[in-house]
Amino acid sequence: MTQHVRVAIVGAGFGGLGAAIRLKQEGIDDFVVLERAQEVGGTWQINNYPGAQCDVPSLIYSYSFAPNPDWSRLYPLQAELKEYLHRCATDFAVLPHVRFSTEVTDASWDDDACRWRISTSTGDLTAQVLIGAIGPFSAPSIPDLPGLERFRGKVFHSQAWDHDHDLTGERVGVIGTGASAVQFIPRVQPLAGRLSVFQRTPIWVLPHPDRPVGALTRRLYRHLPRAQAAARKAWALTFEALVPGFIHEPRLQKPLEWLARALLTRQVKDPDLRARLTPSYAVGCKRPTFSNAYYPALTAPNTTVVTDGIVEVTEQGIVTADGTEHQLDTIIFGTGFRMTDHPGFDLIHGRDGTSVADQWRAGEMAAYLGTTIHNFPNLFLLLGPNSGVYTSAVITIEDQVRYIVDALREMRRCDLAGIEVTAEAEQSFVEWADRGLRRSVFLTGGCHSYYLSRSGRNFTHYPGFSAGFRARTAKIDLDDYTVRRAEPSIEEVRA
Secondary structure (H helix, E strand, O other): OOEEEEEEEEOOOHHHHHHHHHHHHOOOOOEEEEOOOOOOOOHHHHOOOOOOEOOOOOOOOOOOOOOOOOOOEOOOEHHHHHHHHHHHHHHOOOHHHEEOOOOEEEEEEEOOOOEEEEEEOOEEEEEEEEEEOOOOOOOEOOOOOOOHHHOOOEEEEHHHOOOOOOOOOOEEEEEOOOHHHHHHHHHHOOOOOEEEEEOOOOOOEEOOOOOEOOHHHHHHHHHOHHHHHHHHHHHHHHHHOOHHHHHHOHHHHHHHHHHHHHHHHHHOOOHHHHHHOOOOOOOOOOOOEEOOOHHHHHOOOOEEEEOOOEEEEOOOEEEEOOOOEEEOOEEEEOOOEOOOOOHHHHOEEOOOOOEHHHHHHHOOOOOEOOOEOOOOOOEEEOOOOOOEOOOOHHHHHHHHHHHHHHHHHHHHHOOEEEEEEOHHHHHHHHHHHHHHHOOOHHHHOOOOOOOEOOOOOEOOEOOOOHHHHHHHOOOOOHHHEEEEEOOOOHHHHHO
16 A cells, blocks of 8 residues: 655755754654665765865854754864764654655656655655755766767766775876865875866865864853854854845955955966966856865876866877877766756656656746745745855755745645645746846856856846845745645545
């Protein structure tokens, strides 16, 4: 017999666990978390490459309801974040709800039964409500390079790091210079006999403010939680102060550019290399990166920065547009993730059988408040289109989960079997977001980043302060939704 639950959550990272914990706090126990891995952690379970580190301070990259006074660093590394999530799942008693090693293969809305029919690698189930917490950094993007299959050496993406493969003394090629590569290149360079970094577009690098958290500070946070709460608020306000420069007047970002240029000038003495590492776009147009070790790794005697385009991969290495064949033993992709074509959205099918991915391909990546989608009743996304605020993804997640819980509360109060955001409400939000972002650095800064869809629309960011997003998601307005009343039971009909 197929199990039925009130809520099915896909993913056990910050989003999925945050939703599970909040459901538990609301007194809702009829839910399941479907996780393809064998552990919780999401992004921080799967991305375990050397140097993997959060680029947001730990005080705001954590749940507000589960402060951790014992963070060892201001910017925590991967292992500490994964351990924090496991502790939260244990402390809030949601681990028994997680089905590990369970990959969702299809989730289709049954309009007659008004429920989701979900197929997984470990069996089928149905759910009244589906929460998609699949995460934006879970599907690696690997460019289709001619001849890659011929390469005789080792090949892997940073997300699937091969920790058993010894890079010592090898000729290593790194393709891509995004946020992940900035973190792992300084760890690879001392090991490699020769390191070739294939750069398509240079990236702005800011000095990293990371530092250990002292024992005195940790003791203060343990004994005076309000002090940690105040520090969290201060960090959130610091990041919020960047919003006017990101959204309204990109010239306000100039001090950040001066800071990045000063770091580049101080750490890269060769004028030719410095020129090749200097971006031509505004700071913030692409995702900012932080490192004190990236440029020293690129200027090391065993490192070459290659800026000629890649033509093909051979059995022995990579051929670039200048005709040079770079002999390699290992190729590592630091090429980011599939944002606009995440395969998880191909698996979710709505009222007419169309998948989320197909609906977005036919139009734009769009969701009302980044959370609900027209044609997909009872589906809620975490970190969906235009939900990204400028403090922390965890802050966005908590706001969205609060909205989802209020929706569940209203569905029960009004005896609703289904709710679906109207096309008008969704389109109105999209147009409002587009107007708010039209002067943003993401659109006027002179670059093309993963923030943008194929048409050039910024589908990532919310056009304002996180307080505005919090206000808009504080309570669901059913006027924005088409609702479907629950069918009376046989007993009710007989009565």
